[in-house]
Amino acid sequence: xxxxxxxxxxxxxxxxxxxxxxxxxxxxxxxxxxxxxxxxxxxxxxxxxxxxxxxxxxxxxxxxxxxxxxxxxxxxxxxxxxxxxxxxxxxxxxxxxxxxxxxxxxxxxxxxxxxxxxxxxxxxxxxxxxxxxxxxxxxxxxxxxxxxxxxxxxxxxxxxxxxxxxxxxxxxxxxxxxxxxxxxxxxxxxxxxxxxxxxxxxxxxxxxxxxxxxxxxxxxxxxxxxxxxxxxxxxxxxxxxxxxxxxxxxxxxxxxxxxxxxxxxxxxxxxxxxxxxxxxxxxxxxxxxxxxxxxxxxxxxxxxxxxxxxxxxxxxxxxxxxxxxxxxxxxxxxxxxxxxxxxxxxxxxxxxxxxxxxxxxxxxxxxxxxxxxxxxxxxxxxxxxxxxxxx
Amino acid sequence: xxxxxxxxxxxxxxxxxxxxxxxxxxxxxxxxxxxxxxxxxxxxxxxxxxxxxxxxxxxxxxxxxxxxxxxxxxxxxxxxxxxxxxxxxxxxxxxxxxxxxxxxxxxxxxxxxxxxxxxxxxxxxxxxxxxxxxxxxxxxxxxxxxxxxxxxxxxxxxxxxxxxxxxxxxxxxxxxxxxxxxxxxxxxxxxxxxxxxxxxxxxxxxxxxxxxxxxxxxxxxxxxxxxxxxxxxxxxxxxxxxxxxxxxxxxxxxxxxxxxxxxxxxxxxxxxxxxxxxxxxxxxxxxxxxxxxxxxxxxxxxxxxxxxxxxxxxxxxxxxxxxxxxxxxxxxxxxxxxxxxxxxxxxxxxxxxxxxxxxxxxxxxxxxxxxxxxxxxxxxxxxxxxxxxxx
Numbered sequence: 001x002x003x004x005x006x007x008x009x010x011x012x013x014x015x016x017x018x019x020x021x022x023x024x025x026x027x028x029x030x031x032x033x034x035x036x037x038x039x040x041x042x043x044x045x046x047x048x049x050x051x052x053x054x055x056x057x058x059x060x061x062x063x064x065x066x067x068x069x070x071x072x073x074x075x076x077x078x079x080x081x082x083x084x085x086x087x088x089x090x091x092x093x094x095x096x097x098x099x100x101x102x103x104x105x106x107x108x109x110x111x112x113x114x115x116x117x118x119x120x121x122x123x124x125x126x127x128x129x130x131x132x133x134x135x136x137x138x139x140x141x142x143x144x145x146x147x148x149x150x151x152x153x154x155x156x157x158x159x160x161x162x163x164x165x166x167x168x169x170x171x172x173x174x175x176x177x178x179x180x181x182x183x184x185x186x187x188x189x190x191x192x193x194x195x196x197x198x199x200x201x202x203x204x205x206x207x208x209x210x211x212x213x214x215x216x217x218x219x220x221x222x223x224x225x226x227x228x229x230x231x232x233x234x235x236x237x238x239x240x241x242x243x244x245x246x247x248x249x250x251x252x253x254x255x256x257x258x259x260x261x262x263x264x265x266x267x268x269x270x271x272x273x274x275x276x277x278x279x280x281x282x283x284x285x286x287x288x289x290x291x292x293x294x295x296x297x298x299x300x301x302x303x304x305x306x307x308x309x310x311x312x313x314x315x316x317x318x319x320x321x322x323x324x325x326x327x328x329x330x331x332x333x334x335x336x337x338x339x340x341x342x343x344x345x346x347x348x349x350x351x352x353x354x355x356x357x358x359x360x361x362x363x364x365x366x367x368x369x370x371x372x373x374x375x376x377x378x379x380x381x382x383x384x385x386x387x388x389x390x391x
Numbered sequence: 392x393x394x395x396x397x398x399x400x401x402x403x404x405x406x407x408x409x410x411x412x413x414x415x416x417x418x419x420x421x422x423x424x425x426x427x428x429x430x431x432x433x434x435x436x437x438x439x440x441x442x443x444x445x446x447x448x449x450x451x452x453x454x455x456x457x458x459x460x461x462x463x464x465x466x467x468x469x470x471x472x473x474x475x476x477x478x479x480x481x482x483x484x485x486x487x488x489x490x491x492x493x494x495x496x497x498x499x500x501x502x503x504x505x506x507x508x509x510x511x512x513x514x515x516x517x518x519x520x521x522x523x524x525x526x527x528x529x530x531x532x533x534x535x536x537x538x539x540x541x542x543x544x545x546x547x548x549x550x551x552x553x554x555x556x557x558x559x560x561x562x563x564x565x566x567x568x569x570x571x572x573x574x575x576x577x578x579x580x581x582x583x584x585x586x587x588x589x590x591x592x593x594x595x596x597x598x599x600x601x602x603x604x605x606x607x608x609x610x611x612x613x614x615x616x617x618x619x620x621x622x623x624x625x626x627x628x629x630x631x632x633x634x635x636x637x638x639x640x641x642x643x644x645x646x647x648x649x650x651x652x653x654x655x656x657x658x659x660x661x662x663x664x665x666x667x668x669x670x671x672x673x674x675x676x677x678x679x680x681x682x683x684x685x686x687x688x689x690x691x692x693x694x695x696x697x698x699x700x701x702x703x704x705x706x707x708x709x710x711x712x713x714x715x716x717x718x719x720x721x722x723x724x725x726x727x728x729x730x731x732x733x734x735x736x737x738x739x740x741x742x743x744x745x746x747x748x749x750x751x752x753x754x755x756x757x758x759x760x761x762x763x764x765x766x767x768x769x770x771x772x773x774x775x776x777x778x779x780x781x782x
Contacts, residue, residue, distance in 0.1 A: 047709030047717045047733070077705050079718065079734035120702025121735050223689050224710050226702075297688070297769075298614050298777055305778025311511025314468050318438030319615045326438045327470065342438070343470035344512050378688075383771050386689055387696025
């Protein structure tokens, strides 16, 4: 059910005192091989946290033996000292793994990816983090995935694990975050493991296709974190070499599962909203329209108020550059076609918005392409959580 | 202090029963000449309300004798019937003005601009609106501007009037809306009058420059209405012909005054926030960065919570395509430089956010250009008002 489901991985999660709550806050995932291939995608934000800048370099090296993760501090906007701290964390992790436990590893700092999440703009308490790394290394276990998932939680209410089982091999994953919605920009950290054998290029292709259709299509408030990281590690311990298509399907399955868990746990949300855009001239048009509707505060507040206000949906569509004619658009909310040809159709009072799940369909009537974006409503709890976080 | 301050204009506002509250909901502004030149800017939303489509055609004719405005219904997303209703409203207004009062006018429907504001997706009750036009025509008065300003209010808490006095001529204006923040996309309707003499091209140039620096730089929630209209009428009744620069300055003064009234009255806002972007490589960069910060829900909720969370500001800047280096950006909040060179600087506890006015300065350190965007915070009241509007 988690990153230690595939063979060849150990993981752990420990409390190092970074979180004032005393909950676990340092996680470690180790690849015991025999392969150490990897791929990753990082935030598109141009203001990147120190661990992102570091891990981008590590991935270029082509080998990742371990991922060290901390909650309780994002180490973003922390200048050169922040980068030195990330470097020191990787060095320390490598050093400890070379000397700890029954399986000393041949590993250098350049083989250690680093992920951080928490408040932006403050340096990490290294006097707590480095001892935490020691503890995490000692706690490494072949069933340690769930503990790692717990240690990366910030405002998550539940730990997030997923697995895709195949004949003789599998893909597992852990995640934290709330789909760009939680405080401090809801860093999304995801570690995915597989015991399949695959080279870096194959992993990269599979991961990019999977994230394009999953994490890139959840969007809670349009805010992009400085720390988002999705990293895929392959151990080859299954001695199986699936095709690219097989691997992509399994990685996508895990990413989809984790993405839905993220949006389902989005802070302050009372609705789990799927916005399907059909009849688009291109997939890019469908994604643009879906994302624009998903990010519209007036649509999101209306849904919080159980109000099937399709006019706000049309007005949001109108701000895009997608191909459409205003007088051809159809809109359904939970199966009721409240708008046909850009004007009122079925009685909006027929729409039942009392449940948590909301399905919006926008048919642009321009072509055959479609895409679905998942999002949440904009609630009092969102405002409360996000106005009270760092103070 | 209003649209009837310049010579050559009459206005009125009456209650026609479009609003369930019984408040005034039909306004009329008439240009008695001798000139009837005009210019207008309309919403950039591709889903345009019927009155916008109609008024765009009227403006192409080059003569505007009257503007008929209603609150209590946007007449947007109402299909062909909605357009027929707008056309009928203009025909009726022209007909009534040809036959009413001491000054019968030579006027056709093609000389009548129409503006509507309220809920999207419902047809206007023409059986109430057309008698309201009769009443508005009868009530026209040389001091009727304030009544017109009242009749176009929706969720506005105060009527909005402004004037710029010059030697021998003036510019006056009325406005409604809440800077894209109020329910149903906060249609912004603005009528500006002047007794200066100016041809259509001069008016158009002056109005576009004025709106570019005022209405285009307020942004409460990034949502763009289907009905936004700013219309400028010139009567020439002063017999003065200011230069383009003089006219532009006076129109800009009135637009700035009204724009600040709009953002100051934005629904549910507890903060009036100015985001100044300095040191930009271009004005477009400065506007893009300011607008992106203004639209960021995490920045807006932080300010609602009196939290000087500069990390969220940097993260928002990072999502733009403006020229900048992350490690060169400086940020000040209410005069305290909490971020220098992309990292923490002065103690954030020095920032006093207890007042309503907030001044954020982002220095990109790339060039000499700057721009200021005005916005509001994201509060519980915003969520409440916008989740409870149409239901």
